[in-house]
Amino acid sequence: MLLTVSGPAGSGKSTTAAGLAEALDLEHVSGGDIFRELAAERGYSPVEFNELAEEDERIDRDLDRRLYEIARDRDGLVLESRLAGWLSGDHADFRLWLDAPVDVRAARIADREEKPVERAREETLRRERSEQKRYHEYYDIDIEDLSIYDLALNTARWTAGDVLAILTAAVERYDPAADEGRYPVAVVDDFQS
Numbered sequence: 001m002l003l004t005v006s007g008p009a010g011s012g013k014s015t016t017a018a019g020l021a022e023a024l025d026l027e028h029v030s031g032g033d034i035f036r037e038l039a040a041e042r043g044y045s046p047v048e049f050n051e052l053a054e055e056d057e058r059i060d061r062d063l064d065r066r067l068y069e070i071a072r073d074r075d076g077l078v079l080e081s082r083l084a085g086w087l088s089g090d091h092a093d094f095r096l097w098l099d100a101p102v103d104v105r106a107a108r109i110a111d112r113e114e115k116p117v118e119r120a121r122e123e124t125l126r127r128e129r130s131e132q133k134r135y136h137e138y139y140d141i142d143i144e145d146l147s148i149y150d151l152a153l154n155t156a157r158w159t160a161g162d163v164l165a166i167l168t169a170a171v172e173r174y175d176p177a178a179d180e181g182r183y184p185v186a187v188v189d190d191f192q193s
Helices: 013-024 031-041 046-055 058-073 102-113 117-139 160-173 176-181
Strands: 002-006 027-030 077-080 094-099 151-154
Touching: 002 013, 013 027, 013 077, 013 094, 013 160, 027 031, 031 046, 031 058, 031 077, 046 058, 046 117, 058 077, 058 117, 094 160, 102 117, 151 160
Parallel strands: 002 077, 002 094, 027 077, 094 151
Antiparallel strands: none
16 A cells, blocks of 8 residues: 655654654655755755755655655555655555644744744745745646545644544545546646646
8 A cells, every 4th residue: 555645844744754654654755855865965954955955846846756756666555745645646555644733833833943933934834835836847836736545634733643544534434446536637747747
């Protein structure tokens, strides 16, 4: 089984994806971890690296190609990234989108990164504008189009444990045989070359 967990920064992707992987005995791969490693290797913060990626599309395309190959080549996996649902194409069995209001997400990020909430909010919005622009330019993806996801959840409404319980129950009750009528998912293939 391949599950994808997507959503904006601070939505609970990492916590939820790790919890799902453990609960369902699956491997967890985080696109955010890979992106942060690439940024640190080059001496940039994630925000700075996002902005650099606006000028050098090889950064996004390299990361996206890696994530696509992981989705294509591996099973028994929770793949977490902003674009995981899109990058996985027909390989994903279940696509999840997590979100929360920007103020909630900024507070989570501020707590995690030990910075003022207003700074976290400003950086988050700047990063999201940058990513949204690139996703549209490179792949013609409207990140706000949630039609490809099997389930979208506002994580501000429940505790992290409750979110995990809700999503674990949904995935466990998923019946692949009932997928016969599922509409096809647009496959992004520009990152493959």
